[in-house]
Structure formats: C-alpha cells, structure tokens
C-alpha cells in the first residue's frame with residue numbers, strides 16, 4: 245500500500261482579537277489591536293496508506309476539524325508539511341477536490357431547496373463526472389443506501405438520517421480516493437448510525453476508498469476504523485491499532501462462569517474473582533497472555549460448568565483509562 249497522506253510536524257495557530265470582560269471591556273475589545281493565539285494543531289506527524297480507515301478522536305476543541313480542514317485544503321497550516329495524494333492541499337485545492345470526498349456532519353453540502361437528485365446532478369457537472377460513470381455510481385449508491393424513496397424530495401424535507409446518506413452518496417459520486425468525514429454520525433439515532441457505519445465499512449473494504457473520520461462516538465471507531473489517532477490540546481497522543489491501545493493499557497477482559505448449581509468458592513490464579521452470585525461468578529483476566537483455554541484448564545472439569553462468556557474491554561473504558569494514564573504514557 246502506498247502512502248497517500250503524510251503529515252510532518254503540521255501546526256495550525258489561529259489569532260483571535262483579545263476579549264475583555266464587562267461593557268467597558270467590550271468597547272476596549274473593539275478598538276484594541278491585541279491578539280491571543282489559539283494553538284489548534286501542534287506539531288502533528290502521521291502517515292496514512294491507501295485503503296486504510298482511520299478514526300481521528302479527541303475531546304471538544306482538540307483540533308480534529310482543523311486537521312481535516314487542512315487535509316482538504318480549506319485551511320492553510322501555520323507550520324510543518326502536509327501532503328495529500330502527493331500534493332499540498334491548499335496549493336492545489338481544485339485538483340485535490342477531484343480526488344477526495346468530504347462530508348461534514350454539521351454542515352450540509354447539498355442544495356437545501358433542491359431535490360436530492362438535482363444536487364447530485366450539479367455535483368456531476370462541477371466535478372465533470374462522465375455520464376455513464378455517474379449513472380453507474382448513482383444506481384449503486386442509491387441501492388446501497390436505500391435512497392430510492394427520497395431522491396425526488398427537497399433536501400430540507402429529509403430526516404437527518406436520510407440527509408446524511410445523501411451527503412455520503414454525493415461525496416462519492418466522483419469516485420474519490422479518500423473520503424474525509426467530520427462527525428458523520430452526530431445527532432443520528434441508533435438505526436441511522438448503524439446504517440452509516442455499515443455503509444462506510446463497505447465503501448472502505450469493497451471499493452478500497454481510504455477513510456479518515458473524526459468522531460466523538462467510540463462505536464464509530466470500533467466498527468469502521470482499525471486504526472486510531474488520538475489528539476488532545478492539538479497534540480498527538482496515540483497513533484496505532486485500537487487492539488494495541490487495549491494491550492498497552494493492560495485492558496482487562498471480563499469472564500463470566502455459569503454453573504449448574506453453586507459450586508461454592510472458586511479461586512483461580514489466571515483470573516481474579518470480582519463478584520460471586522453463587523451459580524454465576526464474574527472474573528477479570530488481567531494478563532493479556534492468559535487465554536480462555538488457560539482458565540478452563542485451571543478450573544478442571546469438576547464444577548458442573550454450564551456456560552462461559554468472555555467480554556473484551558469496551559472501547560469507552562479503554563479511552564477513559566487512556567486519558568487517566570495519559571501523563572505516564574505520553575512523552576511530554
């Protein structure tokens with residue numbers, strides 16, 4: 245796989261007029277020429293290869309949208325070097341736009357008063373998509389996203405879930421190689437979120453489109469993105485597989501053993517008992533190396549075991565632990 249996005253020490257700072265409190269302060273603010281500097285993105289480096297699906301995660305104000313805007317050429321970095329498909333995005337914004345698709349969850353790219361279909365047609369003309377290719381893509385995306393019933397409706401009449409599907413379809417009509425999504429599931433209900441996630445996974449795995457998405461929703465990462473980039477305060481905190489993060493944090497798996505009848509106290513060296521409900525006993529497996537087979541071997545056959553369930557630590561717990569342990573994990 246070739247590298248298609250390379251960020252090398254990318255930095256973005258915004259200058260904002262200094263604000264003062266109170267009425268006198270407001271007036272002073274109007275005439276003052278003082279500025280404060282916001283460090284939105286600080287010295288971020290990463291490489292993304294063709295075909296990857298990467299989740300860009302971080303709390304409010306961490307610098308996620310700013311980074312996406314720089315990769316799409318909307319914003320110009322203050323420092324560092326950024327290359328997308330071999331180009332500097334803001335310098336070749338129009339050429340770049342033909343090869344990328346962009347979806348902003350909070351801002352529509354569709355024409356509000358026009359039928360969805362007309363927005364698509366305008367998009368075809370702007371991007372100069374060959375007629376036959378356009379028809380083929382439209383038919384395929386309409387089927388995949390179940391949009392048949394509302395292609396003729398005005399965008400303002402659509403539900404948020406329907407609009408989101410139309411946004412994603414439009415972003416893909418010109419066969420982009422990279423799809424950037426900023427909070428694609430924000431405000432959607434569970435069913436609509438599920439549809440968006442399934443679609444994006446398919447687009448990535450079957451059409452080979454590279455996906456970069458920002459989100460607050462950890463489930464998005466879990467289902468779509470094997471790789472996770474975490475930022476806070478503009479700085480990069482973690483870049484790697486979600487699996488690696490779990491391992492690095494020593495995230496614990498939960499084990500539940502159900503017995504036919506209460507076997508009395510059960511103690512194991514491979515797992516720590518955390519709650520005993522008689523016939524149901526809950527353990528934590530703290531060592532990554534320990535497998536279920538090890539636990540069962542230690543347990544032996546004599547307890548009348550009826551059922552076993554093993555739960556991987558959920559992503560919310562992993563991220564929470566990450567932020568708690570942050571000073572120890574991140575070289576300052």
Ligand SMILES: Nc1ncnc2c1ncn2[C@@H]1O[C@H](COP(=O)(O)OP(=O)(O)OP(=O)(O)O)[C@@H](O)[C@H]1O
Pocket residue numbers: 258259260282283284302303304305306307308309310311
């Ligand atoms: N145009 C701008 N002018 C001044 N400051 C800005 C501008 N855009 C973003 N910022 C500031 O840069 C920082 C990063 O903002 P950004 O929108 O990238 O964060 P985010 O991680 O996307 O946040 P959220 O999850 O809330 O959308 C914030 O402190 C924000 O206030």
